[in-house]
Amino acid sequence: xxxxxxxxxxxxxxxxxxxxxxxxxxxxxxxxxxxxxxxxxxxxxxxxxxxxxxxxxxxxxxxxxxxxxxxxxxxxxxxxxxxxxxxxxxxxxxxxxxxxxxxxxxxxxxxxxxxxxxxxxxxxxxxxxxxxxxxxxxxxxxxxxxxxxxxxxxxxxxxxxxxxxxxxxxxxxxxxxxxxxxxxxxxxxxxxxxxxxxxxxxxxxxxxxxxxxxxxxxxxxxxxxxxxxxxxxxxxxxxxxxxxxxxxxxxxxxxxxxxxxxxxxxxxxxxxxxxxxxxxxxxxxxxxxxxxxxxxxxxxxxx
Amino acid sequence: xxxxxxxxxxxxxxxxxxxxxxxxxxxxxxxxxxxxxxxxxxxxxxxxxxxxxxxxxxxxxxxxxxxxxxxxxxxxxxxxxxxxxxxxxxxxxxxxxxxxxxxxxxxxxxxxxxxxxxxxxxxxxxxxxxxxxxxxxxxxxxxxxxxxxxxxxxxxxxxxxxxxxxxxxxxxxxxxxxxxxxxxxxxxxxxxxxxxxxxxxxxxxxxxxxxxxxxxxxxxxxxxxxxxxxxxxxxxx
Numbered sequence: 001x002x003x004x005x006x007x008x009x010x011x012x013x014x015x016x017x018x019x020x021x022x023x024x025x026x027x028x029x030x031x032x033x034x035x036x037x038x039x040x041x042x043x044x045x046x047x048x049x050x051x052x053x054x055x056x057x058x059x060x061x062x063x064x065x066x067x068x069x070x071x072x073x074x075x076x077x078x079x080x081x082x083x084x085x086x087x088x089x090x091x092x093x094x095x096x097x098x099x100x101x102x103x104x105x106x107x108x109x110x111x112x113x114x115x116x117x118x119x120x121x122x123x124x125x126x127x128x129x130x131x132x133x134x135x136x137x138x139x140x141x142x143x144x145x146x147x148x149x150x151x152x153x154x155x156x157x158x159x160x161x162x163x164x165x166x167x168x169x170x171x172x173x174x175x176x177x178x179x180x181x182x183x184x185x186x187x188x189x190x191x192x193x194x195x196x197x198x199x200x201x202x203x204x205x206x207x208x209x210x211x212x213x214x215x216x217x218x219x220x221x222x223x224x225x226x227x228x229x230x231x232x233x234x235x236x237x238x239x240x241x242x243x244x245x246x247x248x249x250x251x252x253x254x255x256x257x258x259x260x261x262x263x264x265x266x267x268x269x270x271x272x273x274x275x276x277x278x279x280x281x282x283x284x285x286x287x288x289x290x291x292x293x294x295x296x297x298x299x300x301x302x303x
Numbered sequence: 304x305x306x307x308x309x310x311x312x313x314x315x316x317x318x319x320x321x322x323x324x325x326x327x328x329x330x331x332x333x334x335x336x337x338x339x340x341x342x343x344x345x346x347x348x349x350x351x352x353x354x355x356x357x358x359x360x361x362x363x364x365x366x367x368x369x370x371x372x373x374x375x376x377x378x379x380x381x382x383x384x385x386x387x388x389x390x391x392x393x394x395x396x397x398x399x400x401x402x403x404x405x406x407x408x409x410x411x412x413x414x415x416x417x418x419x420x421x422x423x424x425x426x427x428x429x430x431x432x433x434x435x436x437x438x439x440x441x442x443x444x445x446x447x448x449x450x451x452x453x454x455x456x457x458x459x460x461x462x463x464x465x466x467x468x469x470x471x472x473x474x475x476x477x478x479x480x481x482x483x484x485x486x487x488x489x490x491x492x493x494x495x496x497x498x499x500x501x502x503x504x505x506x507x508x509x510x511x512x513x514x515x516x517x518x519x520x521x522x523x524x525x526x527x528x529x530x531x532x533x534x535x536x537x538x539x540x
């Protein structure tokens with residue numbers, strides 16, 4: 001049992017209070033997942049800079065890594081800003097190269113270093129604990145933008161730490177992020193297949209494979225709608241998941257409709273959540289809420 | 304004038320106790336404000352009374368009920384009116400997974416759509432859905448009636464006993480042992496009376512189409528094992 005939420009402001013100029021909205025929704029689902037909480041927010045920036053959030057390590061063992069990583073990165077692109085909050089290093093770069101090359105360079109620093117998110121608009125912040133902790137540590141509610149997704153986790157199979165928390169950035173595919181409620185039962189098979197093609201998995205969390213799968217499909221030229229639809233046949237198990245790109249928000253629900261997911265849409269907004277209590281918390285009385293049907297896929301694009 | 308109860312700042316237990324206290328004090332109508340889509344509201348109401356939730360509710364609303372009327376001015380989560388014995392539940396929005404599951408009697412009216420597994424294992428009563436319903440509705444229905452004015456999802460009416468279903472829209476895929484029967488004059492009269500009573504705003508639109516509703520019942524091939532019917536059983540198991 002996990003809680004997932006999504007929000008897209010259809011008419012925003014990029015200054016919608018997405019952080020606050022997503023957090024308000026997520027707080028209502030804290031009881032569905034006390035292990036960890038996280039958000040993927042899209043800031044709507046169009047300056048073409050690359051924004052990275054890097055996990056420097058676990059358990060406070062990251063002294064000196066910030067300096068060492070920034071030195072490495074400077075060789076690839078100009079660092080426009082760098083800041084550290086707890087175990088996160090946030091970098092804004094002028095970088096036009098291959099995302100995989102940049103993350104491989106950063107992650108070669110140490111095994112526990114991970115690029116948690118990369119993109120022109122995407123910012124992922126996640127950590128062990130409740131959504132309230134997320135706000136206290138990272139001030140998520142101050143982030144503005146266009147859309148966002150969030151997750152509260154009740155771990156069932158893999159360990160509880162920052163990397164195993166959600167949202168998952170689809171490593172290598174800028175701005176693609178996923179949150180998932182359910183179990184992917186053909187995870188090991190898919191993982192083996194992707195590993196044979198050289199894909200690195202960062203966790204033992206089955207949800208991670210969804211991002212890898214979508215990145216693979218999108219890189220083959222599929223649209224997000226097509227990739228989500230294809231996933232209904234290619235992923236086994238129970239799932240309701242949300243996927244977001246720089247300008248889209250979408251969801252897919254498994255063929256047996258085993259996991260809850262509700263949504264509503266108005267002229268201004270799209271809101272999606274595991275339980276309506278999250279929608280009510282942020283948009284009281286919005287109305288028109290409907291549970292997604294089995295095999296249902298929806299994608300919304302920013303105007 | 305209905306008695307009022309505001310859910311703001313109250314626990315689920317305080318809300319449900321509050322509703323029951325109003326009913327015990329002889330109130331015939333209770334208006335519950337700001338339900339906030341919370342779970343387990345209005346459960347086990349055992350006296351005749353009308354409880355109106357002025358907004359969406361979460362899981363299991365109206366469950367284990369006997370004789371009351373629950374009206375929801377919004378949508379509902381999973382397990383609406385689950386295992387109700389008698390009474391009426393009216394949802395003005397859409398309902399989540401498993402609406403009216405295992406009801407033994409009473410009426411559940413959903414003005415918009417129902418998600419997966421609506422009316423599974425019903426043992427009586429009426430489930431009326433104004434819009435569409437999802438995957439596997441009516442599964443193992445024992446008695447009672449399901450009326451869906453819109454489309455139904457995959458595996459509709461799978462492995463039923465004596466539940467009778469009517470569908471006004473598309474039937475994507477019938478479940479195991481479900482068969483489409485002829486709609487007769489009695490069926491049309493029943494549908495007209497049912498819609499006139501529970502969805503009067505839809506009657507003018509639906510009345511000309513009632514003869515096109517599909518009546519779906521059990522083919523009774525799964526009721527008793529017959530080794531000569533092995534192909535049917537193989538598909539089920």
